[in-house]
Amino acid sequence: MSSDNAKKMAAEAALEYVKPGSVVGVGTGSTVNFFIDALASMKHDIDGAVSSSEASTERLRQHGIAVFDLNGVPELELYVDGADEINRHRQMIKGGGGALTREKIVAAVAKTFICIADDSKQVTALGDFPLPVEVIPMARSYVARQIVKLGGDPVLRENFKTDNGNVILDIYNLNIGKPIELEEKLNQITGVVTNGLFAARSADIALISDGKTVTTLKN
């Protein structure tokens, strides 16, 4: 598939930013899977990785890359992850795979966040992709009612539990005109663990590919 080729090109371009002897923060998803496969070629040069999901941990370990607990890693130079949508400010919607909370934690620790994506993820305004919100199970109905008050249509992701044992509400039809404000507002609802807006902490660099070339977006 051509989008797979674009994902692979963006993922491989991120290798350039991996420093020998470092621990690399690794995200989750189909684009990141290409990054993990590419990172395997550097497994003897890096110390190992910190992972944002059980799925990525398994793939990293299959390649023989050591995976460390984030609590034992005081500093992280680099975090590489995909996105469901990314705008020109490199703000993103993430969590299509349900890994948003661990992703946001690793992104918070990392000095540099690189988003890798095929060009179908680039948008002028965030919000066509339903915004994932991770919720403590007993709070699901309350949180859904609060989201309706904000103008969104929350839908429970069926037969899905996050790596943290929580549920996901996917919010449709939400106005994301002010991403940073909305990210904070949603996180203030009791019972919300976090939401998939990565606006307050956007990507520092985006590597976007159309399958032929890779474009680098940064300040």
Ligand SMILES: O=C[C@H](O)[C@H](O)[C@H](O)COP(=O)(O)O
């Ligand atoms: O929870 C999943 C992550 O936020 C992914 O980074 C995001 O869904 C993009 O995944 P993919 O690279 O498969 O499109």
